[in-house]
Amino acid sequence: MTKGIVLRKMGPEDQVWVKDLLRERWGSPRIVTRGRVHKVDQLSGFIAEDQETPIGLLTYRIDGDACEIVSLDSLQESGGVGSALVAAVIETSTKHGCKRLWLITTNDNITALRFYQKLGFRLVAVHRNAVDASRELKPEIPLIGMDGIPIRDEIELELRIDP
Secondary structure, eight states, X not given: OOTTEXXXXXXXXXXXXXHHHHHHHHSSSEEEETTEEEEGGGSEEXXXXXXXXXXXXXXXXXXXXXXXXXXXXXXXXXXXXXXXXXXXXXXXXXXXXXXXXXXXXXXXXXXXXXXXXXXXXXXXXXXXXXXXXXXXXXXXXXXXXXGGOBOOOEEEEEEEOXX
């Protein structure tokens, strides 16, 4: 991890920054995964800071023995921020007795697919055309994503957690 990076839990004092980041990067503070609308600013999360300036955000939700990473944003690519945030949620998930850490990304997000697989996540499902249903809940999801790839499918990745 980059020298000087500090991780902390997201708190109520972060609401404005979190909402602004989510609007800029996700179109709104709402994210849809597997037909569920998440109000991301109301989830648990971690913020990465460099000299007290936020440079990364990871939000998650725990449901039984599974933890879902709902969002991950690093404002400093390739600096270890994303990896540090994922390590923090793995530690939290383990403490809560979770056996599975999982997430959804879309078929156009090749960067995320590469990143998570390098961290040991496995592809476990492709939910074909699932983004059509997500657009009914969040119309601001664009039709075309990264590198001009049409956004159609939700891709599910997971990391099994050994207690």
